[in-house]
Structures are given as structure tokens and as C-alpha cells.
Amino acid sequence: MGYSLPRVATYFAGGIPDEQWRRLLGYCLDRADSFAVHFPDGPGMLSCGREEFPALAGVRVAPWAGMRESVEVSGPLTTESRELFRRLETSVTSYEAERKLWDYRLFRAGDIVLQVGDFSDVLVTADDGELAALRAEGVSTGGWDLA
Secondary structure: OOOOOOOEEEEEOOOOOHHHHHHHHHHHHHHOOEEEEEEEOOOOOOOOOOOOHHHOOOOEEEEOOOOOOEEEEEEEOOHHHHHHHHHHOOOOOOOOHHHOOOEEEEEEOOEEEEEEEOOOEEEEEEEHHHHHHHHHOOOOOOOOEEO
């Protein structure tokens, strides 16, 4: 008998109520070990966090191929970076674009755990055990679609 790995899939989570969003974000922040956040290379509506993230210890700032004249700030998830995410990312349904991160990813051992694009397009990568843990945390996953 062979050992099978847990089935990992990526889900489009859709609009998540604020309380569930904060639980989901907390769960992912606790399990992830690094991040990448994307910003235009200048001030504007997509620039929330553009000053704070590069100031974190151990980060790298480099051009981002995903958009012309933009940068990627990447680094380890530390207590400070986790708190910055929690402070800025309170909702994906009701927010002011100037006060919310536009595009980012959380990673665990190089694999994407959580991806948010265009402020509120939420993709979650999880196995069946992680989905069960999220449900136990009060996050409703029943309406999530495979991405």
C-alpha cells in the first residue's frame, strides 16, 4: 500500500464577510513563512503599504514583471510584517482602495498559501485538512470554487 499525499487545491474564495476574512488571514499568516507585496513604482491608489513594507527588516525590493513600472517587496513573515498585514487587511468586501493592499501573496516553504489580487480577489491554496481547520475556525468554505 502506498502513502498518498493530501490533495492540495486552489480555491477562489469570493466575497468573504469581514469576521471570516480576518480569521482566514490570521490562519494563513500563522502558517506562512514569507510574503511578496506588489506596488507601482510611485505614489497612487495602488500604493497602500509602499512606505511601510520596504522599511521592514530583511526584505528585498526588486522590479516586478507583473506590471510595468512596479516593484515587488518580499521577505520573511516576522511579528512586525504579520502585524502590518493584520492592520492593513481588515476587509475584502468594504474598504477604501487607498487604505488597502492591492496585490500580495503569502508563502509556506515557497508554495502559495494565500493570494489577493485587485484588492479583493482571494485565492486560497489548501488541502482537505486545512479546509477542515478553517471551518473549525469559523470560516465558511462551502461556497468556494476550484480556481
